[in-house]
Every structure is written in structure tokens, then in C-alpha cells.
Amino acid sequence: MIRLLRRLLIGRPLHNQEMAHEKLPKWKALAIFSSDALSSVAYGPEEIMKVLAIPGMLAYGYMGPVAIGILCLLAIITISYVQVARANPGGGGSYSVAINNLGELPALTAASALFADYTLTVAVSVSAGTAAITSAFPELLPYTVELDLAVIFIILTLVNLRGVRESSNVFVVPTYAFISGIIVLIAAGAYNAFTNPGVPVIPPESLAAQQLDWTVMFLALRAFANGCSSMTGVEAISNGVPMFKKPEVHNAAVTTYWMSGILGVMLLGISFLIMHFHLLPLEDITALSVVAENTFGRGVMFYYIDITTMLVLYLAANTAYNGLPPLLSILARDGYMPRYLASRGERLGFSNGIVLLSIFAAILIIIFKGDVEHLISLYAIGVFLSFTIAQSSLVVHWFRVKDPGWRSRALLNGFGAVVTALVVLIIGITKFMYGAWIVLLFIPIMIYILKAIKHHYNDMAEQLSLTSFNFAESFKAPKATNLVVVPIASPTRVVAETLRYAKSISDDIIALHVVTDEDAGKKIEDKWESWNPGIQLVTVYSPYRLVIQPVLDFISELEMQKCNYDYITVIIPEFETKKWWHRLLHNQTGWILRTLLILKENVIVTTIPYHLEK
């Protein structure tokens, strides 16, 4: 039953040889790798506006400069990441780059930041996608969190457990639909703005700006920090270089430029239209949706924009599923994460990592009640921290490699590292109270956990290693001796069978009987004598009517004496019933005893199943 359901939902298992190694043309790669970055225009410009449109202050006018600042930062990061693609043609994110060039601590910092980053990508993109659709259909508003969770568990988790090919057109269509929609929106909006004689291109209230004192400066920097959320996902292409057609590095670089170009145009265009309409923050409706409504009216194009925005955002959430599970598997292979995150599931995806990511993102959405703004507060700092580490690693890399032109490359990445570090600082300070502290607290804790895991695996490897142990010698050692203890209840066929097995594995057997009633004990002893099975019977009287504790005590006692035996084996018969409810009719003494013995004592536990036939 369960197996059938599983087959229906995630499909038949895939053979090792079915691993796909397809190469992507640029136009497809652009769509697949850039949905995360491009989709952030759905919330980025709005987040800038939200900070600057504080009532009672004249700060709206700083929107233009902040947007241009973001654009410059985008240019710097794009160039830096083209370098990353060059230095790292095998793919792999900032963790791989850092562990090769900077060492453990920066690598783990990057890993922790990426962990936060990917989880937030899912939470933010899903929430924003839902916000896009509830902007168009406000009747869905009360179900925001439910919709978010449905998308995460029913769509994203299942799709990724099935393991749809990354090259699938499912990923290509929404991205291009979204890009073209936004371009049309910007073109139409700009055309209206410049040709409508009665209305100013940018109304004076959108240009009003107080003089730059510390308060306004802080506000502008916070707006900038918020806007940096538009840049998440820029690194995706450089992580996926091996998937490009030859020449991989060149194609990846070209695609990066294209992506950044499109992103820049869209960012600037949306910011311009927000200023043109002088939008103010609205509860429950996204700014992008209002821009679309003001431009097109509530017609087909309006719904087209909201629906494609939703689709591309859900797609962006999906990119985290291509990012975190492989990262976790690399971390697991290096011993920083539980081993089982390293192995591929039935459908060749890293199933455990996929489920883990869904659970963490769902927790974030539930805690923050699906509110995009709160989540974005946490977002950008992790992203820029991992940018900084990647850039710094590359500086070290170029200094090591020293191939032609390494100086200018190192300079470029060095500049990128300084700028992104500065951004980390700006976000950390201006948004500390707004949630950055959570990430800044999370990263050291996560590093501690990663190290503790590694430590445990190292300890274990040491304890299990064969270096201090002579394998061949151990096989020459004399046959080990084994004392067998068989706890018995009443004299049934099961006892006879169990004793027969005990005799087959050892000559030293103790039958142990716990009595809660002295008379019953004597009866058993008499019966035992009449059977004469050639096995010693030990009777323990338990006046407090406990059964398990006396057995445990007896075995602990034996263990302490040890009596020259190499092993002590306890044999426990266990009934397996035909119908599930029959199980409720048997006390679970056997099962409890088995579990306690395995957990506590240093004895070997053997379970003999008796399958009842009716």
C-alpha cells in the first residue's frame, strides 16, 4: 500500500546509470539558473520604497540614488562572479572554493551562510509568490500560510523527490514569460509616463529629499540593504559551469552578463515606475501588482504579470532545491553533516536533504506567518557573507595559481570582496534590530554544530580504525567463549525451542526465571527437574512484581563477574502476531527488555521470532 502510493507520487526507482549529464545551450541555461536572481525584482524595489516612504520624513527622493547604487553593486558582483566561473570550472559554491583556498573556518562560515540563504530563498520566494497571487485574488489572503505550505510540500518537495530534469522546459517557459511581461510593463509604463502631457514623469513628492543628516543617511543605507535582496541568486551560474555547452567558461560568462543586464533593466524600470506613480506601502498588495494595475488597468495583462510573477518566484524557490541538497551532501562527505545526507535516493536526488530543506523553510514561514518583509530582513546578510568569502577565496586562489593576468583578476576579486564585506557591514548595522541579529547568531551556532559533528565522526573513526588492531591476528585467536542467558516465563513450547537454539550456539547456558509469587516459583522449579533439560535454572524472586529490572540486574551482575567469558548473549523469544491488534494483547516485556539491554548493557541480544499462525 505505502509502496504503491510512493510509486504513484515519486515514480519508480532510477538506476545508477540513469544519471543525466545533459549540456545546456545558453538560452536554456539563462532561464534555469537565473529565476532566483530575476524574480527578486518582484520584491527588491518595493523593499527599497518601503523604507524610504516613512510618513513625516522626506526621504522618498533617495529612492533613485539607492537604486543606482544597487545597480553599481550588481555590476561589480557580476564581474566578480565571471571570475569565479573562470577559476572554478568544475562548479561548486563558495564552500568548495573556500575550503580549497582559505581553510576550515571561512568555509564553514560560508556553508552556514549558504544554509541560511537557501532556506530563506525557499521561504522568501514562496511567500512572495503567494503575495503576488493574493494581490490579484484577495479572496485567497486568509489562506496565505496554507498556500505557502502546500506549495512547499505538495509541489516543491514532490517535484524534487521525483527529480525532474533541470533542463526541463517547465523551468524555461515561466522565466521567459516573466521577463517578457516585465519588459512590456516597463516599456508601456515608460511610454505613458513620457507621453502623458498632464502628468509629470516623476512627481515632485517622489523627489522630495531632506538634507542628508545621520538619520536620513541611516535610512538610505537601510533602504540600500533592503534592496540588496534583489541580488540573491547571482552566483547560481558560476556554480553550474559544468552544465554549459563547450566552451563552458565562455558561455557561462556570457550568460552571466545577459542575466545581470536583464536584471539591471528590470530593477531600474520597476523602481522608476514606483517613483512615477509615487506608490506608498500597501498592506496585502505588492507594489509590482499596483504598478501593473496603474499601467494596464485590471485586465488580461494585469493578471498575466501577477501569475507569471508567482510562477517565477515558485521556480526561484525551486533553485534552492538544486543548491542546498548537493551542498549538504558535500558537507556530509567531508564529515560535517550526518552521513545519510550524502547518499542519493531512489530517484537519484538527495532525498534527505530535500525533505530537510522543506521542513526548515516551512518552519520559517510558520514562525513569520508568511510575511515577506520580515523574512527579507534576514535574507541579504547571509548572501553577501558568502559572496565575500567566495571573492576572498579567489584572491588567495589567484595568488597561488599566478597564471597570465592573475594580478588584474586578483584586483577585481579583491575589490569585490571589499565591496561585499562593506555591504555585510551596512546590512549588519542598519538591519541588526530588524532580524540581521538572527542570522548573525545563527551562523556561529551552525559552525559549532558542523564542527561538533565532524568531531564525533573523527572520534568514531579513531575508535573503529584497524590501525591499532591486527585483523589477521584476530582470526587466528582461539574460538571465543559465550555465556548464554535465556529468560523464561511459563513452560511452553517456545521455551523448549529457545533452549534448543541456545544449545546450538553454546554449551554454557543459564535459564533465568523471575517469579512474583513464591509458590508459582516452586512449581516451575519442580517442573524443570522433571524435564531435566541439562540446563541450570536460576530463579529470582521479585517481591515488588517487577519483571524487567531483576533480569537487567542479574545480567549486570554477570557482566561484572564476567567469569572468563568473552561474550554474554541474552536470548529473547518474541511473538509476532498475525493481526495488528493482537499485538495489544501481549505485554511488551520481550520488546522492552531487548531495547533496554541494547541501550544499556554490553551484552549481545538475540531475538527469536515466533510467528503466530492465527
Next chain:
Amino acid sequence: MIRLLRRLLIGRPLHNQEMAHEKLPKWKALAIFSSDALSSVAYGPEEIMKVLAIPGMLAYGYMGPVAIGILCLLAIITISYVQVARANPGGGGSYSVAINNLGELPALTAASALFADYTLTVAVSVSAGTAAITSAFPELLPYTVELDLAVIFIILTLVNLRGVRESSNVFVVPTYAFISGIIVLIAAGAYNAFTNPGVPVIPPESLAAQQLDWTVMFLALRAFANGCSSMTGVEAISNGVPMFKKPEVHNAAVTTYWMSGILGVMLLGISFLIMHFHLLPLEDITALSVVAENTFGRGVMFYYIDITTMLVLYLAANTAYNGLPPLLSILARDGYMPRYLASRGERLGFSNGIVLLSIFAAILIIIFKGDVEHLISLYAIGVFLSFTIAQSSLVVHWFRVKDPGWRSRALLNGFGAVVTALVVLIIGITKFMYGAWIVLLFIPIMIYILKAIKHHYNDMAEQLSLTSFNFAESFKAPKATNLVVVPIASPTRVVAETLRYAKSISDDIIALHVVTDEDAGKKIEDKWESWNPGIQLVTVYSPYRLVIQPVLDFISELEMQKCNYDYITVIIPEFETKKWWHRLLHNQTGWILRTLLILKENVIVTTIPYHLEK
């Protein structure tokens, strides 16, 4: 930690010899056995009134006749139960009486009815006790269900798990305090009624009665059925005969008469006062509380009545804890209930039965939201069904025994049986739609369950019995042969140790290695050859990366061939980590494999624990 908490809450374990066998004087026995019966005046008369005070109908006048009818019924049942005490000096309820005289089906019917009855006693008495206290302190009303559950789990369950002696004064004081309070209330109320010149003793509206047509008749019978709830608990003394001082039977009989006398006076008195004040049903305030308020005003005596009512009702709930767990233990000993209900816990109480009763009562209270009226609808039918069975059993008993005077005794019990059967019929018809159907449905289902349990135990006993099995022969049989399978992962010290144990228990060993990657498999095979442990290595390739399924398949295959071995033993090494969270770092393959093998296959599973030291 858990053990300490347990000691604090339920005390140290008690020794078998600490079982109490105290004999009770009559005055103490009356208090202890009759709280259930006496406390029902807190709701009995009110339940009669509620049915008859239907707006638009003149039926209130039937309250007097109905109350007198109840009184007559009480007299008949009292005399019948004095007979039960005579016939059954060893104690034991209607189940024991029926299984000895009538056979399995009536006995199981009685057991099922008693099961429903005891559970309802807890639910009804606790709800009514809480209703008494919320009548005095209405601010507690919103917490009715919470209060009920707190009384059940914090007071009743714990007290009974501790096993306070039945003879404790805790049980004596509230009963007498309640009796004296109610007697004073009736006396004061009657004195006022008869001496107040302006007010009629019984106002005409309380005597208004329509002519007796079918509708009114049905209503009056339903009121009678409701009033029968006052008689629950009358059987308690006859079940506890062995606890009386000598001469036990005589003392028990005298005490029964006293109890019924007091109950009759209280029933009549409260019914009279309800009619005198012409009370109508009130939401959230009990009629007894209104009677007390009208008689004494809202002073000390008013609170005294409400508080002692609450106490005696909670005490009445407690009597079910003296009734159901021993009944369940008798049923368990007879094989109709899971065996573990038969054994006494640490404090000599039947702990499992106590917990079970609490859970069922709590479920009833939650379903019916602590509403007494709904619960009482279910109540009386079970009680009278078990009355009928007990009386009928006695008729059979007297016919068998034929001791002096048996004819008149049989006649008395026969009359009792007919009357109580008639009452069952009346309740079943008039209250069918009001909840009696639930009990009438429950009883056959419960009988089916009891029989199914017995059937399973019989089947099992047959499968395990030694009659078709020669014990002595089995010990003379040649030593059994044993094929050992050791699933191994990577070559560690653990594998070496495990193989050493395997060699100590058998000479026929297969090491089984599952590879998900062909190259890794070859490496292991080469290593194996260089070690040369003298054990055959079987490598199974699992291209779908499953590990557990191939092992299960391999073992099923072996089982089918069987190769002349008596047993197949699978040895599974299992890590026990030092810290709990380390467990999360190991995949649970060993544990899962062990569980699946025990559940599914007919092989013996041996677990070798490796306790990691750090």
C-alpha cells in the same frame, strides 16, 4: 529523574506482603461503599424534574408519583441485593455471579454493561461534582472540562496509583458530612414549608397534571428512567462482603438497609423541596444548589452543601476505581482482556486498569463537554442491565443450591429480575433517541471484542501447548545447525569483532556486502582476499542504491532454499552513542533491518552493541 518523579508522585514500590486485609466496621463500610449511591441525590431528583417541567405541558404534577415509583423500585432492589450478599459471600460483581450460574454470554453482557457503567460513573460523578462547585462559584464555569480532567488525572488517577487504603478516613468524612448536610437541609426546608402561613406547602403549579394520555405517559416513564440514575451504586456493598467484620453477611445486609433508608429519605426530601419551591430547569446551576439557596440564603450552609456535594461526588467517582480495575483483572485472568490488566503494579493496585479507566472517562467528558445531562442519558441502562443479570443468576443459583428457604429467595430475586428487566425496557424505549442507543450498540460490540480476545488467547495457547510436543525428546535431538549471515558495510574493527562472535556460534558463516557502486564493491572484495578470514563473502550489487531491501531479499532466498539448516541467524552490529544527539548522525540501517527482519522473516536476529566511548 523520571524514577524520582515517579517516587514523589506515587511513592515507593510495595512488597507482596504489604497487601492489606483490613476488616471494616459497619459505620465505616457504609461511608466507603455508599458514596456512589448516596451522591446520586445530587442529580437524580433534578433529572426527574427536568423531563416533567416541559413548557406548554402540564406534567409537573407527575413528579410526586414518579419519585414514589423510584422509591418502590429502590426497596425491591435493596431486598434483592441483600440476597446477592447472602449468595455471594466471597464478593465479586454480576460478572462473577453470572459466569458461575448463567454461562458465558450473560456474563459477558454483564461485564460489558459494567464496563460502560463504571466508566460513566467516573464521567457523571466528576461532571456533577464540578457542576456543584460551579453552581456556587460561577466564575469557574468556563473551565468545567478542564476541572473535570484535572480531577480525573491529578486527583483520582494519582490517588489510585498510590493506592490509598480503602479504609482511610479520607473516604469517611465527606460522606457523613454530605449526609448530615442534606438531612439538615431537608429538615430546615420542610420546617419552613409547613410553618410559613402565607405560602402553600406545595404550590398548585407543582401539582398541575394533564390527563394521562400516551404522550404524557411516555414523558412520565422517561422521567422515571431518568430518576433511575439515583440507584446506581446500590450493588457496591454486595460486592464487598469479605471486607465486613464478622458476621460478614449479616453486617453487609444491615448496612445495605441503612444505606437504602438514607437514600430513600434524601430522595424523597429533595424531590419534595423541588416541588415546594416549584423549581424549573436552570442552565449552569444545579437544582440542589437552588434548593439550598432558597432554604438557607447564600450563607455558610449554602456553601457547605455545595462543597460537600462536590466532595461526595468526586468520592463516588473514586468507587469506580475500586470496581473496574479488579473486574478487568478478573476478565484478564479468564482471557477476555489483555493479560497485563491482570497484574498488580508497584503499589499493589491494578495500575493498567486504573489508567485505562481514566482515559475512557476523560474521552467521554471531552466528547460530551462535561454536560451531566447528556451523560446521564447513557447511564442507567447499563446499571439496570447488570442488575437484571445478577438477579437472574441468583434465581439459577437458588435452584441449584436448594438450601432452606431457597424458594422464597428465588421468588424475591425472580421478582427483582423481572422488575429490573422492565426498567431496562422502559429506559431503552423512552431514552433510545437520547443516548440509550449508544449503550445498546456498545454492549454487543464490547461482547464481540471480549470474545475475539479470548479466541486469540485460545489459539495461542493451542499453538504453544506442550501436549503435541515431547519436551524430553527435544533435548535429546542432535545439536541444531545454524547458518549465520553477517551483513557488513565498510571494513572496520566492528566487522572483525562481529565475525569473531559469528565464528563462536557457528561454523557456517556468510558475510554479505551490498554495494551501490561497482568500483567500491571490487575494492572490498580485494581487501577481503588479502585478509583471508576464512569466511565466504557474498557481494550484492544494488543499482537503485537501496541497502535494506537487497539484504531482506537475500535472506528470503536463503530461507526458501533452507539448505538443511535448522536456523538462519542474522548478526547486526549496532552503535550505541555516548550522547543522545550523536544518534542522529548515524543512519538507522541496523535498527531498521533488525525491526523488519523480526517482523517479517522467520530468522533469528542477533544484535551486537558497540558502545562508543566518546
